[in-house]
Amino acid sequence: RKEVEQDPGPFNVPEGATVAFNCTYSNSASQSFFWYRQDCRKEPKLLMSVYSSGNEDGRFTAQLNRASQYISLLIRDSKLSDSATYLCVARTDSWGKLQFGAGTQVVVTP
């Protein structure tokens, strides 16, 4: 069983709509969390670090629920360029290696 689990999707979203999806993590010792986006055959790009109080960056909002061990990402006013795979990532140990979820695919349609 993977340490970080995500719904693979795809989430088909009309342009301008809002989409939200979660991931769950199994290791309660996980210290830090991130959302990366990955376009086909490209490198993961850091989208957001997820802070315990939740944080917002423009159209993107991330929430962390430590009690239930899940992280969420919400995208408002979806753009065609938001189409990508969103990787939920946890960092458990102090040396920083990242544990990736399998990714959630988002497809924004005109």
Added chain:
Amino acid sequence: AAGVIQSPRHLIKEKRETATLKCYPIPRHDTVYWYQQGPGQDPQFLISFYEKMQSDKGSIPDRFSAQQFSDYHSELNMSSLELGDSALYFCASSLGGGTAAYEQYFGPGTRLTVT
């Protein structure tokens, strides 16, 4: 802003050959991580270095070795290549290791194909 540089971007090797992948971290970053991403899979951690010392080791085969040099660049050496080694290899860098580790930024990757 300067990003992580990886070379080569594409590499084709035959079985049992060796390959060397290079990674140049973002300037002033002192920690380097290597990840392997197979087709349709998420990135898997291989190994990391902080201040030129190995800091952590993941699912790296014994046929692979890596090091970080005095200028902080890192090389991943892969020997006796197998078909299953075909994958994207990403290097990521961050500022600080241990409890001070910050966000990791990924390079564009090296696509290795073993035939």
